[in-house]
Amino acid sequence: MKTTRTIWSIATMILIASVVLAACGPAATPTAAPTEEMPEVGFAVMPGGALERAIKGEFTGTTVTVDGAFEGNDADGVKFAESMKAFEEATGITVNYIGNKEFEGSIAIRVGAGDAPDIVDFPQPGLFAGFVRSGNIVPVTEFISDAWLSQQYNPGWREFNTVDGVEAGVMHRYSGKSLVWYPKAAWDEAGYQIPETWDDLLALTQQIADDGDTAWCIGIESGAATGWPATDWTEDMMLRTTSLENYDAWVAGELPFNSPEVKKAIETWSEIWFNDAYVYGGRSSIVSTFFGDSPGPMFDNPPKCWLHRQANFITSFFPETAKYGVDYDFFYLPPVDPAYGKPFLVAGDLIAMFNDRPEVRALMEYFTTPQSVSGWLEGGGAIAAHQTATRDLYGSDLDWGVSQLVAGATSFRFDGSDLMPGEVGAGSFWEQITSYVAGSVELDAALQEIDATWPK
Amino acid sequence: MKSGKRQKQLGSLFVNGSLFLLTLVWTIPTMGIFVSSFRARDDIANSGWWKVLPYRDWQPVREIDPREAGLNPDEIMEIEGVAGTFDEFRAGIETPDGERITWIGNKRIGRLEVQERVWTVDWNFTLDNYKQVLGGQSFTFTRPDGTVQVVPGDNMSGAFLNSLSVAVPSTVIPILIAAFAAYAFAWMKFPGRRGMFIMIVALLVVPLQIALVPILRDYKALNLNGTFLAIWLAHTGFGLALATYLLYNYISTLPRDILESAFIDGASHFTVFTQLILPLSVPALASFAIFQFLWVWNDYLVALIFLGGNPEFELVTQRMAAIVGSRGSEWHLLTAGAFVSMALPLLVFFSMQRYFVRGLLAGSVKG
Numbered sequence: 001m002k003t004t005r006t007i008w009s010i011a012t013m014i015l016i017a018s019v020v021l022a023a024c025g026p027a028a029t030p031t032a033a034p035t036e037e038m039p040e041v042g043f044a045v046m047p048g049g050a051l052e053r054a055i056k057g058e059f060t061g062t063t064v065t066v067d068g069a070f071e072g073n074d075a076d077g078v079k080f081a082e083s084m085k086a087f088e089e090a091t092g093i094t095v096n097y098i099g100n101k102e103f104e105g106s107i108a109i110r111v112g113a114g115d116a117p118d119i120v121d122f123p124q125p126g127l128f129a130g131f132v133r134s135g136n137i138v139p140v141t142e143f144i145s146d147a148w149l150s151q152q153y154n155p156g157w158r159e160f161n162t163v164d165g166v167e168a169g170v171m172h173r174y175s176g177k178s179l180v181w182y183p184k185a186a187w188d189e190a191g192y193q194i195p196e197t198w199d200d201l202l203a204l205t206q207q208i209a210d211d212g213d214t215a216w217c218i219g220i221e222s223g224a225a226t227g228w229p230a231t232d233w234t235e236d237m238m239l240r241t242t243s244l245e246n247y248d249a250w251v252a253g254e255l256p257f258n259s260p261e262v263k264k265a266i267e268t269w270s271e272i273w274f275n276d277a278y279v280y281g282g283r284s285s286i287v288s289t290f291f292g293d294s295p296g297p298m299f300d301n302p303p304k305c306w307l308h309r310q311a312n313f314i315t316s317f318f319p320e321t322a323k324y325g326v327d328y329d330f331f332y333l334p335p336v337d338p339a340y341g342k343p344f345l346v347a348g349d350l351i352a353m354f355n356d357r358p359e360v361r362a363l364m365e366y367f368t369t370p371q372s373v374s375g376w377l378e379g380g381g382a383i384a385a386h387q388t389a390t391r392d393l394y395g396s397d398l399d400w401g402v403s404q405l406v407a408g409a410t411s412f413r414f415d416g417s418d419l420m421p422g423e424v425g426a427g428s429f430w431e432q433i434t435s436y437v438a439g440s441v442e443l444d445a446a447l448q449e450i451d452a453t454w455p456k
Numbered sequence: 457m458k459s460g461k462r463q464k465q466l467g468s469l470f471v472n473g474s475l476f477l478l479t480l481v482w483t484i485p486t487m488g489i490f491v492s493s494f495r496a497r498d499d500i501a502n503s504g505w506w507k508v509l510p511y512r513d514w515q516p517v518r519e520i521d522p523r524e525a526g527l528n529p530d531e532i533m534e535i536e537g538v539a540g541t542f543d544e545f546r547a548g549i550e551t552p553d554g555e556r557i558t559w560i561g562n563k564r565i566g567r568l569e570v571q572e573r574v575w576t577v578d579w580n581f582t583l584d585n586y587k588q589v590l591g592g593q594s595f596t597f598t599r600p601d602g603t604v605q606v607v608p609g610d611n612m613s614g615a616f617l618n619s620l621s622v623a624v625p626s627t628v629i630p631i632l633i634a635a636f637a638a639y640a641f642a643w644m645k646f647p648g649r650r651g652m653f654i655m656i657v658a659l660l661v662v663p664l665q666i667a668l669v670p671i672l673r674d675y676k677a678l679n680l681n682g683t684f685l686a687i688w689l690a691h692t693g694f695g696l697a698l699a700t701y702l703l704y705n706y707i708s709t710l711p712r713d714i715l716e717s718a719f720i721d722g723a724s725h726f727t728v729f730t731q732l733i734l735p736l737s738v739p740a741l742a743s744f745a746i747f748q749f750l751w752v753w754n755d756y757l758v759a760l761i762f763l764g765g766n767p768e769f770e771l772v773t774q775r776m777a778a779i780v781g782s783r784g785s786e787w788h789l790l791t792a793g794a795f796v797s798m799a800l801p802l803l804v805f806f807s808m809q810r811y812f813v814r815g816l817l818a819g820s821v822k823g
Binding site: 069070071072073074075076077078079082098100101102106109113114115186189190191208210211212213222292293296302303313316317319320321375378379392393395396 | 497498501502529542543546560561562563564565566593595596597598599600607609610668669672673676681760761764770774775777778779780781782783784785786787
C-alpha cells in the first residue's frame, strides 16, 4: 500500500510541476516612447507609408504574426528571424513567426475559423491565388504606391502576384531552376567545355559517354512528392521548345497535357533520361534515387557523373567539404530552339497581407526591400526578388551569380506545377510522370491521365 | 528416459534459438539506425552501416599513371602481365599473384590502381549528429561587411520540457477519470449503464482526425488555442475511450467477495475505490499509463493543431520535423534524434516495469 501512495504523490508532484512550468509564459516587453524624428535605417523606406511612421516609433510594442511553410527554428526559420532583425530594431514591432510544415493544410483551417495570421509567406502561388479570389487578402496596391513597386521590382516579377488583374502580394525570394551543376576541378582537368546550345550539351553528353562515364546524375525520389524534379525538367523544356504563350496556356489548363507541345517537351528530356549510357545507374535507378542524394556521385574522386540539373538550393545536399568555384560550379541550361531566347525557370515565395493594421502595413512595406531577404542572402539558399538587391548584400558569389544569370535571361516563368491546381501540380503530374519514367505507362496514356484529373 | 531428456533439450534449444533469431531480426533496423547515428552524413550516404563490421575489400596499393605507361584506353592495353580492353580494366582484372588492376575514372583523367584484397572496417565514428540534435545546429551568415557570424539554433532542452509538460498531465488526467468511470461501470448500478458503456466502446473506432476542426473552432471561441490546457483536454478526450474500456476489463474481474465484505463493513463507494480498487489495479493503470505516455510523447498531429507552430511551445516531435530542414537536407540528424527522443519513454517503461510485477503480486497474494 505504501508504494502506491508514493507513486501517486510523485505523480501529483510532477503534475503540479508541469502546470507551474506551463504557466511561466514570456514577460511583456517594455515599450519605448515615440519620437518625431526619422532615424537612420539600413533599408529603403517608401515615403509617406506606414513603415515611415513605424520607424518614428508610432507602433512600438505591437506584434505582427507571420505564417509560412517552414518551421520557426529550422534553417529557413533562422534565416527569416535574421531578416526581420533590422525591421524589429528600427520599429520596435515584434514579428511573431508561427509557420510550420503543415502550413498548406493548416492555413485553410485557420482562415476558415476566422483566425487568419496577419501576413502569410506563400511558397506556392496557386494557394495564394485561391485566397485572393475568396477576398481574404488585402491587395498591396491599396497601401503601396505603384511608383514604389516599379522601383523595387522588375515588371515580370509583379505579374507573379497578380491574380485576375489584382496585384495582391509581393514577391519575396526565389531560387533559380534552369541550372546545371558540374564538378569543376575534374571538369577542368578533363578539358570539357561549357555547352552554349542544346546540341553542344548533347554532344558533351555523348563525349562523356565515349570517355567511359555516364554524364548525368538524375534522381526524382522525394517521398510523397516523388516525380517533382521531372516536372521541373518538363517546364524547362516547355520554355525552350515552345512559346511563352503556350507555356502560360498550359499552366492555366488551356493547353492540354496531351498536346504535341507538351509531348515534345517531355520527349526532349527523355532523349537523355532514357539512354542508359547517359544516366548514372541507368533509367531504372532514376525513380528510386532520392533527389538530394542523386548529385552525390559527382563528388567522388574521380566523378562518376558530371552533370546535374537542379535549383540552387541543391547545394545544401552537396558534401560539406565541397566548395563552390573549386569543387563545383554551375552553368545555364542551354536553350533548345534559339527562337525562344534564353528563358529561365524560377520558383519562390510571395508575401500577402490578411489583416489590415498599420503595423502590418509597415512590415509589408519592409518586405518590398531586399534587406527583408538578408537572412537568405547572407546565409545562402535563396535570391532576393527585388531588382534593388546589390552584390554587397549577398554573402556568396554563388547566389549572386545565379541572380545575374536570371537578370540576363530574356524571359522567366514561375514553376508551372506550383501554379497548377493541387490535384494536378502536386498530384497527377508527379504520379504520372514517375510512372512514365519507370516505364510502366506510355507517354500518351500518362498525359491523358493527367488531363483527366484537371478540375473542371 | 535419456531420449526424453534429449528431446526436452532439443525443444528448449529450438525455442531459444528461434527466439534469439526473431529478436535479432527485430532489432537489426534499430541497430542500423544506432550505428548510423554515430556516422557523418557523407559516410552514411556513401556506404551502409554494416561496413562497421569487418569485411574484405580491394584496397589500393599503388597507382599507375596510364599516360606515363604509354597506354591507350581505346586499344587493348597490356600492363603488369595482364591485358584487356578499357571496359575490362574498369571492372578490374586480377593478376596471377592475387592482386587486381582497376581503371579508376574515365579515359581522360583516369588512373590505374593496383589493389590488394584485405580485411577492413569503416570506423569513422563521430558524435556530431548528437551534438547538433542536443546542442542545436549552427547557421553561418556572411554579413555585407564581410564578417562571418555563426548563429546558434535552438537546442533540445526546451522541446524536452515542453513535451514533458504535455505528456505527464495528458497521461494522469485520463487515467484518473477513466478509473472512476471503469469502477462505476463495473460495480455500480444505474440506469443506462449498458447503453453508455456500448457508446464508449463504439467511440474506440472513431478516428480522432475527424474531431480536429470542430474542437479547434470551440477552442477558438473559448480562447484556448495554443495553451497547454487545450492539448491536455484534447489528449484526455482522445484517450478516454480506450482507457475506460481497458480499466473496465481489469476492474470488473476483481473478486466480488472483497468488495462485498468491504460494503458489509460499511465502506462507501469512494472508500472502496480509493482503498481497494486503485491499489489492486496498479498493473492495469501502469500498463495504460505506458500506452498513453508513449502515444502522447510520439504525437505530432494533435500538438501541431492545438499548440500551433509556436517555437516557444515546440515539442520533441516537432523539433525532429524541424531539424531535417525544409527540404530534408539534414535527414542524417534523424538517426541521432530518434535515439534522443526515445530515451525518456524507455526510462518510463523500465521504471514502471517494476510496478507491473509488484502490482500483480499485491493483487494475488493479499487479495
